[in-house]
Amino acid sequence: MTVTSVDSDLDTRTLTVIADFAAPPDRVWQLWADPRRLERWWGPPTYPATVEDHDLTPGGDVTYFMTGPEGDVHRGWWRITAVDPPKSLEFVDGFANDDGTPNTELPTTDIHMRLTDHDGGTRMELRSVYDSREQMEQVMSMGMAEGLRESIGQIDALLAGAG
Amino acid sequence: MTAGTTEEALDLLFHALADTTRRDILRRSGRGELSVSRLAEDYPMSFAAVQKHVAVLERAGLVTKERRGREQLVRTDPDAVQRARQALDRLERAWRGRVERMSHLLAEDPELKGEQGA
Numbered sequence: 001m002t003v004t005s006v007d008s009d010l011d012t013r014t015l016t017v018i019a020d021f022a023a024p025p026d027r028v029w030q031l032w033a034d035p036r037r038l039e040r041w042w043g044p045p046t047y048p049a050t051v052e053d054h055d056l057t058p059g060g061d062v063t064y065f066m067t068g069p070e071g072d073v074h075r076g077w078w079r080i081t082a083v084d085p086p087k088s089l090e091f092v093d094g095f096a097n098d099d100g101t102p103n104t105e106l107p108t109t110d111i112h113m114r115l116t117d118h119d120g121g122t123r124m125e126l127r128s129v130y131d132s133r134e135q136m137e138q139v140m141s142m143g144m145a146e147g148l149r150e151s152i153g154q155i156d157a158l159l160a161g162a163g
Numbered sequence: 164m165t166a167g168t169t170e171e172a173l174d175l176l177f178h179a180l181a182d183t184t185r186r187d188i189l190r191r192s193g194r195g196e197l198s199v200s201r202l203a204e205d206y207p208m209s210f211a212a213v214q215k216h217v218a219v220l221e222r223a224g225l226v227t228k229e230r231r232g233r234e235q236l237v238r239t240d241p242d243a244v245q246r247a248r249q250a251l252d253r254l255e256r257a258w259r260g261r262v263e264r265m266s267h268l269l270a271e272d273p274e275l276k277g278e279q280g281a
Binding site: 037 | 174250251254257258260261264268269
């Protein structure tokens with residue numbers, strides 16, 4: 001079994017998943033950092049994901065859509081809040097409108113992902129918290145710091161070179 | 164990914180559940196015997212503040228109010244609590260599926276396994 005433990009707490013609206021993989025952290029990291037690999041696991045087989053933008057830098061966005069069996073399209077986005085390759089990634093996951101703009105009416109999920117060496121492989125700890133709308137609005141305004149986004153964009157290039 | 168109205172209802176639900184006092188009100192109102200004023204007696208806050216908490220719970224569909232004489236009795240709706248539970252369960256299933264697919268990818272992609280050296 002890959003999933004080691006799952007704990008969900010209704011009071012704090014939090015889901016914690018711990019999973020162990022038989023591969024080193026930098027390889028597991030690539031599943032997040034490489035959009036072509038990300039789209040092979042993010043959506044279920046019946047709703048495969050297609051990743052469009054993929055900027056894993058603070059304030060950066062990942063945008064994707066999932067295509068359903070009837071050709072129905074469901075758009076989503078991440079806003080990256082913190083990134084430390086190949087160890088941790090924090091982002092807000094939300095729904096998007098048909099034109100790709102974030103849907104501010106729907107709740108978001110706050111995701112904290114951490115990779116550590118474990119028994120010759122990798123342990124992935126993932127904490128997922130259903131957010132209130134208020135918190136989301138904060139995140140949206142934060143991400144508008146475009147300048148910061150440009151300057152940190154080099155990290156992405158480094159990561160691509162290392163892969 | 165479900166209809167917008169469902170997600171919005173869920174947002175209200177989780178917001179309502181995110182407060183200690185409101186969760187306590189939910190626990191105490193299971194049998195629908197307590198009035199807002201009776202509930203308010205046990206919290207270190209004003210009647211108006213407790214009334215506000217009850218209103219948040221009511222808007223989220225977690226409690227209903229029933230008038231009896233001059234009192235308003237508060238009753239928890241167990242189905243609403245169950246809906247929030249189910250939302251977390253859906254999230255859990257989604258992540259179990261994702262982890263499984265990640266594991267398969269690592270197994271089938273030799274480059275990801277790290278066997279060819281990093």
